[in-house]
Amino acid sequence: MISVRNDDFENLELEKEEDGVWIVTLNRPNKRNALNLETIEELVTLFSNAPRAGAQAIVLAASGDHFCAGLDLVEHHDEDRSPADFMHVCLRWHEAFNKMEYGGVPVIAALKGAVVGGGLELASAAHIRVADETTYFALPEGQRGLFTGGGATIRVTDLIGKARMIDMMLTGRVYQGQEAIDLGLAQYLVGGSSFDKAVELARRAAANLPLTNFAICSAVSHMQNMSALDAAYAEAVVAGVVNTQPDARARLAAFADKTAARVRPNS
Ligand code: 1HE
Incomplete structure (x- = not known):
């Protein structure tokens, strides 16, 4: 098993719970968790290794009052990057976020x-x-x-559609509350x-079989594409x-012998 050590990280905190739930905390609250290149590299490392x-x-x-203020604008200003430099920065963002989305481990964001x-x-x-x-x-x-460089043209348009995403970028429109939920920005x-x-949902997801979660959080x-x-x-x-995995047999047997919970409407 590959181990991911807490001390590998400057800008992330990692806590592993007994049931396999990991708590990863963006930890630059003084900078509103802005994403400098070091944080992106730490996310690449973490999400590359976590599945195994x-x-x-x-x-x-x-940590702090804000989830994340986006690109570290001060670093970007100080570095005075060339187009090629920033293209490579964006490719590292894509590496981190693709590892998250395609890695096969459910990731639940607490916003x-x-x-x-x-x-x-x-x-x-x-x-x-x-x-x-x-x-x-x-x-x-x-x-x-x-302009966006970390996948918004793909993922944000997936969530809310092209017209709303373009409006947000052109006008600075802010969404919050129930309207944000209704649009699909959060569930x-x-x-x-x-x-x-988020912890409650993570625990529920972690109770599924890992291969099933892998399919849900990678294949979909x-x-x-x-x-x-x-x-x-x-x-x-x-x-x-997935549907013939030996570990599923006990769950199928429990359904067949009527000991498994049935699917019921919310009370
Ligand atoms: C930052 C950043 C940052 C805060 N880069 N340092 N993102 C933005 O355009 C959002 C920019 N940030 C803000 O609008 C506000 O900071 C917040 C709404 C997030 C928070 O406001 P507030 O009043 O609580 O904090 P603040 O006083 O603005 O900032 C506190 C500190 O965090 C301050 O540093 P200090 O050393 O002067 O104390 C800020 O400089 C720092 N800080 N946000 C760097 N973003 C791959 S392309 C992606 C393109 C983008 O993401 S563009 C969108 C960038």
Whole structure:
């Protein structure tokens, strides 16, 4: 098993719970968790290793009042990057966020405060987003003289559609509360702590079989990139492997002998 050590990281905190739930916390609160290159490299390391290091589900949380302020604008200003330099920076962002989305381990983002620019790009690579009453979403790139570089053109448009994403970038429009949920920017809005809800959801996901979660949190995203014909073929292959896994037999037996919980409407 590959181990991911806490002391590998300057800008992330990692806590491993007994049930395989990992809590990963963005830890630059003084900079509103802005994503400098070092943080991106730490996310690459963490999300590359987590699937084979025993993570069953990951809560992506943040210290301080804000989830993430996006690209570290001060670093970007100081570095005075060339087009090629910044292209390579963006490729590292894509590496980190693709490892998250395609890695096969459920990632649940616990959002609060600003989820803006690259912070929204990061959040949109998670499989589940939980917002609280302080959470707000924006793409201030337009106002900063910038453009998205961490996958928003793909993932944010997937969540809310092209017209809304373009409006957010052109006008700086901010979404929050129930409207943000209705649009699909997050799936849960809680009155209390988004972190507590995210942990609850992570524990529930971690109780699934790992191979099943791998398929849910990898195959679905891959299949979106395929033609319908190829996706149907890939789905059959994945289902062939997942739905015959030996570990599933006990769950199927429990259904057959009527000891397994039935699916019921919410009370
Ligand atoms: C930062 C950053 C940052 C804060 N880079 N240092 N993202 C943005 O355009 C959002 C920029 N940030 C903000 O609008 C605000 O900072 C917040 C709404 C997130 C928080 O406001 P507030 O009043 O709590 O904090 P603050 O006073 O603005 O900032 C506190 C410190 O965090 C301050 O540093 P200090 O050393 O002067 O104390 C800020 O400089 C620092 N800080 N945000 C660097 N983003 C791959 S392309 C992606 C393109 C983008 O992401 S563009 C969108 C960038």
